[in-house]
Amino acid sequence: MKSYQAIRTTPAPDSAVVRGPGEVEVRLRVNGATRTMSVEPRVSLLDALRDRLELTGTKKGCNQGACGACTVWVDRRRVLACLTLAISCENREVATIEGLADGDTLHPMQQAFLDADALQCGYCTPGQIMSAVALLAEGHAGDDIEIREWMSGNVCRCAAYPHIRAAIRRVRDEKGSGDAAR
Amino acid sequence: MSPAIGGTLNRVDGRFKVRGESRYSAEVPVTNLAHAVIVNAKIASGRITAIDTSEAERAEGVLAVLTHLNLGRVATVPRLLPSLAGLAAPGQTFFPMQDDLVHYGGQPVAVVVADTIERADHAGTLIRIEYETTPATTLLDQARDRAYVPERIFGGLLPGHSSRGDVAKALAEAEVCVDATYRFAPNHHNPIEPSASTAVWEDVDRLTVYDSTQGPNAVQFTLAELLGRPPISIRVVSHAVGGSFGSKAMVWHHPALAALAARHVGRPVRLVLSREQMFTSCGHREEQEQQITLGARADGRITALRHHKLSLTSPFDDWAEPSLQSPSVAYTSPHYEGVYHLVRGNTITPTFTRAPGEATGMFALECAMDELAERIGIDPLELRLRNYSATDPESGKPWSSSGLTECYQRAAELFGWRDRDPRPRSRRDGQWLIGSGMASALYPVTQPVNPQRSRARLYNDGTAVIEAGVSEFGTGVFTAMTQVAADGLGIPVERVRFVGGSSDLPNVTAAVGSAGTSAVGSAVHLAATQLRDELIRRAVADDHSPLRDADPANVEVHDGKMVLRDRPDVGETYADLMHRTFVPDVEVLGTWNPPPQDVGYGVHTFGAQLAEVAVDADLGVVRVRRMVGVFAPGRVLNRKTAHSQLMGGMLWGLGQALLEATRMDPRLGRWANASLGDYLVPVNADAPDVVVDTIEVHDEVVNPLGMKGVGEIGVVGAAAAIANAVYHATGRRQYELPITLEKLL
Numbered sequence: 001m002k003s004y005q006a007i008r009t010t011p012a013p014d015s016a017v018v019r020g021p022g023e024v025e026v027r028l029r030v031n032g033a034t035r036t037m038s039v040e041p042r043v044s045l046l047d048a049l050r051d052r053l054e055l056t057g058t059k060k061g062c063n064q065g066a067c068g069a070c071t072v073w074v075d076r077r078r079v080l081a082c083l084t085l086a087i088s089c090e091n092r093e094v095a096t097i098e099g100l101a102d103g104d105t106l107h108p109m110q111q112a113f114l115d116a117d118a119l120q121c122g123y124c125t126p127g128q129i130m131s132a133v134a135l136l137a138e139g140h141a142g143d144d145i146e147i148r149e150w151m152s153g154n155v156c157r158c159a160a161y162p163h164i165r166a167a168i169r170r171v172r173d174e175k176g177s178g179d180a181a182r
Numbered sequence: 183m184s185p186a187i188g189g190t191l192n193r194v195d196g197r198f199k200v201r202g203e204s205r206y207s208a209e210v211p212v213t214n215l216a217h218a219v220i221v222n223a224k225i226a227s228g229r230i231t232a233i234d235t236s237e238a239e240r241a242e243g244v245l246a247v248l249t250h251l252n253l254g255r256v257a258t259v260p261r262l263l264p265s266l267a268g269l270a271a272p273g274q275t276f277f278p279m280q281d282d283l284v285h286y287g288g289q290p291v292a293v294v295v296a297d298t299i300e301r302a303d304h305a306g307t308l309i310r311i312e313y314e315t316t317p318a319t320t321l322l323d324q325a326r327d328r329a330y331v332p333e334r335i336f337g338g339l340l341p342g343h344s345s346r347g348d349v350a351k352a353l354a355e356a357e358v359c360v361d362a363t364y365r366f367a368p369n370h371h372n373p374i375e376p377s378a379s380t381a382v383w384e385d386v387d388r389l390t391v392y393d394s395t396q397g398p399n400a401v402q403f404t405l406a407e408l409l410g411r412p413p414i415s416i417r418v419v420s421h422a423v424g425g426s427f428g429s430k431a432m433v434w435h436h437p438a439l440a441a442l443a444a445r446h447v448g449r450p451v452r453l454v455l456s457r458e459q460m461f462t463s464c465g466h467r468e469e470q471e472q473q474i475t476l477g478a479r480a481d482g483r484i485t486a487l488r489h490h491k492l493s494l495t496s497p498f499d500d501w502a503e504p505s506l507q508s509p510s511v512a513y514t515s516p517h518y519e520g521v522y523h524l525v526r527g528n529t530i531t532p533t534f535t536r537a538p539g540e541a542t543g544m545f546a547l548e549c550a551m552d553e554l555a556e557r558i559g560i561d562p563l564e565l566r567l568r569n570y571s572a573t574d575p576e577s578g579k580p581w582s583s584s585g586l587t588e589c590y591q592r593a594a595e596l597f598g599w600r601d602r603d604p605r606p607r608s609r610r611d612g613q614w615l616i617g618s619g620m621a622s623a624l625y626p627v628t629q630p631v632n633p634q635r636s637r638a639r640l641y642n643d644g645t646a647v648i649e650a651g652v653s654e655f656g657t658g659v660f661t662a663m664t665q666v667a668a669d670g671l672g673i674p675v676e677r678v679r680f681v682g683g684s685s686d687l688p689n690v691t692a693a694v695g696s697a698g699t700s701a702v703g704s705a706v707h708l709a710a711t712q713l714r715d716e717l718i719r720r721a722v723a724d725d726h727s728p729l730r731d732a733d734p735a736n737v738e739v740h741d742g743k744m745v746l747r748d749r750p751d752v753g754e755t756y757a758d759l760m761h762r763t764f765v766p767d768v769e770v771l772g773t774w775n776p777p778p779q780d781v782g783y784g785v786h787t788f789g790a791q792l793a794e795v796a797v798d799a800d801l802g803v804v805r806v807r808r809m810v811g812v813f814a815p816g817r818v819l820n821r822k823t824a825h826s827q828l829m830g831g832m833l834w835g836l837g838q839a840l841l842e843a844t845r846m847d848p849r850l851g852r853w854a855n856a857s858l859g860d861y862l863v864p865v866n867a868d869a870p871d872v873v874v875d876t877i878e879v880h881d882e883v884v885n886p887l888g889m890k891g892v893g894e895i896g897v898v899g900a901a902a903a904i905a906n907a908v909y910h911a912t913g914r915r916q917y918e919l920p921i922t923l924e925k926l927l
Contacts, residue, residue, distance in 0.1 A: 042300055051299060056209035057202020059424070061374040062457040066858035069374050097202035110200040114192050117826045121656030122199030123375040123424025129200060152865040155858060157374050157425050158656050159833035160826060161869035 019087070026087050030055065031099030041087045045079075046070045048086035049096060057097040057126045061155070068154035071127035072096050078134045078153075097126035100133070108174065109133045112167035120158035128154045132168050141172045186665035186675045187887075190822035194661045194680065195422065195654060204422040207394040208378035208454045215380075216245055218443045218453040219302040220436070221292035221309055222462060223284045226318035226528040226851025230282040230291060234310040238294060241308055243301035245447045248293040250279045254442060257410025260403075262499050262531070263337045265396065265431055265692035268632040270403040273432035273465050274531035276498040277408065279439075284313065285497050286528045287320070287852040288462025293439055295447050299454075318851040319527040322469050322494050329492055329523040332500040340504050342524075346576070347517035352486035356477025360553045364474070364546040365918040367843030369467035371535055372863055373655075375424020376460050379440040382450040387415040389441055394423045396431045397692020398651050402685040404433035409441060418685040423655035427834075428534035429464040430655065431694045436463065461844065461856035465533025467503060468493045469846075472546040474509075477517075482558045482565045486517040489546070495524045496531040503532065505543030508624040508898070511576050511786060512547060513569035518576075528851055534694060536834055537897035540625050545838075545919065548621035548902035552909065556604075562620055562906070563590055563599060574784025582781070582883035583890075585814025586622070586788035589877055593620075593790040593812040596873050606913035614796035616807075617911025621899035623789035623813065627890050628695035629776045635688035636705035638667065638713040639769040642760035644742040645677040648709065651687040652702045657893060658823030659699050663706050665819055666887070670710025672739025673756075680706075688771065696787070696891030699819065701776070704885040709772025716770055718744055721759050728752050774886070783883050787890040789813030791832065791899040795907040802926030806836055806870050806904060814877040816890035825874045828896035832872055835900020837864045843920050 020041035027036050030053065037052045046063070049055040049072070061069035063082045070081040073095040100107045106114070109132050119125040131154050135141050140150040147165050156164065198204040235247040256277045265271035278290040292309050296302035319325045332342040353359065380392040389411070395401050398418040406413045418437075423430060436453050444451035455463050470493035477486035489509055495501045506520035535541070555562040570587060573580050594600060602618055603609065609616035636650040648667040654660045663680040671678070681687065682702075690702045718737045721729040721744055729737060729744060729752070736747050745753030760768070792810040797803070811832045818824045841862040847854040855861050874896075881888040905916045912926060 040298075040300060043298075047299060050209070054211060055202075056205065059206075059374070060208075060454075061376070062858045064457060064857055064859065066457075067374055101201055106197070106200065113200050114196045117193065117196075117822050119193070119196065119199055119656075120658070120823075120826060120830060121373070121375070121423065121425040122195070122204055123206065123373070125199050126202040148867040148869070152867040155374060155863060155865055157372055157427070157863060158826075159830040159837075159864060159869060161833065161864070161866045162829065162871050163826065164866065 026090060028086065028089055028094055030094045031096060039086060041085065043086050044082055045084040045086045045089055046081035049081060055096050055098055059123055059126060061124065068131065069124045069127040071130045071154060073130060073134060078131055097130060100129065107133065108171050109167065112170045116163045116167040116170065118160050118163040118167040120160055124154060124156045128156065128164055135168065136172055141168055186668040187819050188821060189665065191661055191665055191675055191820055193658060193823060194664050206375055206422050206424050207380060207392045207420060208452060210380055210392045212380060212382055212450045214449050216295050216297055216447055216449045216451050217299040217302045218293050218295045218440060218451045219306045220290045220439065220459060221294065221306045222459065223287060223289040223291045225284055225313045225315050226287040226320055228284050228313050228315040230284065230311055231314050232312040238305040238308040241301065241305040243297040244305045245295045245297065246443065247309065248443060248446060249291065250281055253279045255280060256408045256438065258407045260407045264339065264694065265400040266628060266630055266694050266697060268630060268691045270407050271400040271432050271692065272404055273434045273533055274496060274498050278435055286530050290435055290439065293443050295443050295451060320529065320846045320851045321848050322471060322492060322525060324848065325525045325527065329525050331521055332524050335500050335502045335522050336504050342522045345519040349486050349488050349517045349519040352517035353475060353477040353488065356485055357480045358478045358554065358557055360476040360550050360557060362474055362550050362553065362917060364472045364549065366470045366542050367919060368469045369535055369838065369842045370461050370844050370861060371427040371429035372460060372858065372861065373425030373427055373429055376455045376457060377430060377436055377464055378454040379437040380450065380452040381440040381444040383444055387411065389415060390417045390419060391437050391441060392419050393437050394430055395420050395653060396426050396655060396694055398653055398683060398685040399689050400692045401433050401437055405438055405441060408438045420653035420683045423653050426655045427536040428538060431534045431692060432465065434464045457858060458856045461853050462530060465530060466844065467535035468495065468532035470542060472505060472542065474546045474550045476550050476554055478554055480558065482554065482560055482568050484513050484515045484569050487515040488519045490521045490523065492523040492525065494527045494529060496529050497526055499531040500524060501531050503535065503542065504539035507626060508540045509543045509547040511574055511784065512622060512624050514571040514575055537625065537894040540894065540898040541838060541901065544624060544898045545902045548899055549905055552619065552906040553915065561604065563594060566590060566622055577784055579782060579784050582783040582785045583816060583879040583881035584788055585877045585879040589788060589790040589812040589814055592875055592877060593792050593810050596875065597792040597810040599792060606910055611796065613799050615799050615911040616794065616796050617907040617909065618792065618794045619903045619906025619910055620790065620792045621902035621906065623791055623895050623899035625696060625787045625895040625898055627785035627787060627884050628697045630691040630697060630701045631776065632691065634690045634701045634705040634774045634776065636702065636709040636772045637688050637769060638709035638772060639767050640671065640713055640717065640756060641767045642757055642765060644673060644755060644757040646671055646673065647679050647681060648706055649681045649687045650690050650702045650705060651685055652682045652690050652693055652698060654682060657693060657698060657827060658820060659693065659702060661823055662699055662819040663702060666703050666706045667710045670707050671714050673742045696893040696895065700885050700889035700891055703819065703887055703889055704774035705772050707886050708774050709770055712772055713768060713770040714739055716768060717756050717759065721754065724759065724763065726762060727759060728754055781883050785884055787815050787895045789895050791903040793903040793907045795904060795911055797908060797911045797926060802923035804840055804908060804921060804923065808870050809900065810873045811896060812875045812877060813895050814879045815892045815895060816879055816881045816884065817888040818876050818878060819889065824876065824892045827892045828874045829872045831894060831896020832900045833864050833869050834897045836868065836904060838919060839901035839904040840920050
């Protein structure tokens with residue numbers, strides 16, 4: 001399972017090498033696996049994940065950094081994949097929603113979203129969950145006011161917000177009890 | 183085994199969605215895929231005088247550039263009929279790129295197809311277009327003098343003018359009058375999944391389109407007419423749809439453009455609208471103004487209601503969202519007049535937007551009611567009770583079911599309404615002025631016109647597959663249908679799989695008008711119960727069954743076992759019977775024929791909305807502190823998902839009240855804030871905790887399970903409750919939505 005805190009930062013790449021503008025080979029580490037693709041340097045991390053690696057769990061809602069549906073983690077930080085170039089993520093650890101569960105066992109946040117009905121159409125949900133798990137690790141889930149503020153980068157047009165908060169509270173409050181403390 | 187209906191089953195598609203495994207329409211794997219991008223007109227009115235595509239065509243990876251000069255002509259543009267009719271349902275009776283004329287800003291003028299999305303996007307910027315611009319009308323204020331009263335609106339389904347009694351005389355004689363005009367900014371749906379179509383020609387006469395839609399069949403029928411092909415050659419699939427709110431209720435241009443582009447390049451083509459294009463490609467809630475005149479006796483009893491609406495429509499269609507319908511039957515008002523006034527402008531045809539019409543019409547009425555209550559000096563809730571109508575004021579017929587007074591009562595209890603000091607500016611919390619407001623919610627029970635179908639198949643291990651062509655866009659319909667089928671068959675939900683989202687499945691209407699779940703649910707209920715009855719019929723006719731010769735009416739099914747009602751120890755399971763008789767499966771097609779349009783009753787859904795706001799006394803910032811909504815939507819299939827939808831609707835009302843406005847730049851004739859950064863929708867920090875409750879009213883008229891729908895009633899009245907609360911907090915009436923802070927300074 002890809003837990004938020006277990007991902008290690010790797011050294012930054014050598015930025016002195018000029019590549020592109022044509023297609024170049026880009027190697028990404030995504031959910032612990034190395035993936036190689038031939039893309040132009042202008043390709044966003046979002047389009048690389050969705051169109052090249054078929055990791056479509058990361059969603060494209062606005063492609064302008066306004067909706068949060070494309071939230072992934074790059075080196076343990078919440079990042080908007082639509083505003084990030086894939087090539088800039090070489091030698092970094094990218095984590096997406098597909099890597100969150102432990103096989104058939106849902107991550108506690110995924111289970112909490114399901115139980116609290118913190119989703120309706122489900123399109124913003126992967127981004128909400130990636131944000132929510134990170135939120136706990138960041139220490140930004142102390143109370144509802146804090147959760148509301150720090151989850152406001154993820155728009156849910158179905159407006160499941162109160163249920164999203166309930167799901168986050170549940171995982172936060174279960175934290176001491178073992179499994180959820182990731 | 184307790185019934186599944188009414189329970190709180192988790193979403194059956196939820197597991198896929200929290201794992202990111204649901205495949206939305208732009209995510210279905212297709213080999214040899216090409217990407218299409220639409221290029222939009224930069225002017226609002228005029229014609230294309232020159233178009234140079236040479237540079238775009240030379241760009242790397244470009245497969246084709248299509249314009250009006252080389253795109254094939256569509257065969258027929260079908261007439262605009264709401265998709266509830268079950269027929270072709272274009273969003274407007276205009277198809278672009280058929281000639282050089284530009285009718286509205288953002289109209290498609292070219293389509294670029296390339297091997298990657300980046301190359302298609304880039305090539306789109308290389309097309310050079312010259313226009314001859316003619317004057318455009320993009321705001322109501324530019325053309326009030328050209329308003330007309332249409333014969334009919336809304337695809338011809340509703341009259342432009344209706345009345346009962348003598349409203350002028352009744353208003354002249356009224357002891358109290360409230361006359362107010364309300365203005366509404368245009369609103370856009372903005373589902374987080376942009377509309378997307380992936381078109382795959384498997385053969386010259388075999389097209390599959392993966393499309394984000396509220397109605398796969400509506401897309402199939404519309405494409406058939408546009409492309410001039412029989413419906414059998416077109417399959418439309420929607421595995422999962424990322425929200426719609428009306429933007430995917432009708433069929434817009436992109437599926438047909440994707441199909442034509444795919445045909446042209448001989449490869450599958452994916453066409454995804456950008457966020458900006460979502461503002462010009464699938465309709466919106468139109469800019470409008472509503473004038474309400476209420477006449478009442480001194481005791482608050484309403485004697486007359488005059489309700490006029492003025493709104494902007496397209497050059498092509500007499501479209502207005504039906505804002506006057508629910509207000510016209512909300513209260514006793516013996517004298518009534520409702521008139522739609524339209525102005526033609528340079529816009530795409532407006533369309534359904536969640537609670538289409540009710541969200542604005544009930545806002546106007548419920549704000550006027552608040553003024554009337556104050557004028558007369560009674561509690562706003564008491565005013566509603568005094569004007570409660572036990573019959574449909576329009577037809578005089580009784581309601582099929584109501585529950586409205588129970589909703590008021592329950593909502594008032596949950597909110598603590600009784601202790602309210604009615605005086606404006608009577609509560610303060612530091613710098614915050616605190617106010618509370620209420621409103622009624624009404625939404626019509628709309629019925630599909632044509633038969634609704636579902637297929638139920640039971641396997642000999644006692645599991646069942648239920649099919650219908652409905653798509654899942656967040657309503658929870660797949661989950662609710664699993665419950666309906668389980669109860670109908672008498673088996674646990676774990677043994678049922680519901681399959682939907684394809685035009686190849688039994689035909690149901692597009693899920694619109696809060697009627698999706700009731701339409702498909704009625705068909706699923708009939709399919710499941712008829713399949714159960716078929717198994718019982720076989721059992722009582724079988725020599726080796728313990729139920730042999732039993733009266734079928736005396737047999738019931740629990741946990742997959744058919745037993746005698748009065749002797750539950752006698753019986754056998756479906757599986758026993760089917761194994762013994764060498765039957766692999768049994769299948770039934772259930773058909774529900776909706777009731778006629780006039781069922782002899784008034785049919786409406788009712789509810790009550792209460793809100794508390796805090797307004798910063800110095801800065802005018804409005805925060806909604808809490809919302810209570812109680813609704814009577816007939817039978818609730820799934821308490822969890824239904825309450826979620828109602829809650830989401832109420833927060834839509836919050837957006838309508840305080841945030842949402844698409845601003846037109848009249849010099850350019852284009853939207854000035856076509857992005858999610860500039861068009862504000864509620865975010866987590868805007869959303870208070872919401873209390874939702876339902877009063878289950880029994881209704882035998884509307885459909886076999888008595889469902890009245892929860893998709894839209896939650897929106898209705900929420901904005902009015904907030905605006906009335908803002909008045910209560912500040913003493914300032916609000917006549918324009920959204921209520922932005924400068925209106926309170």
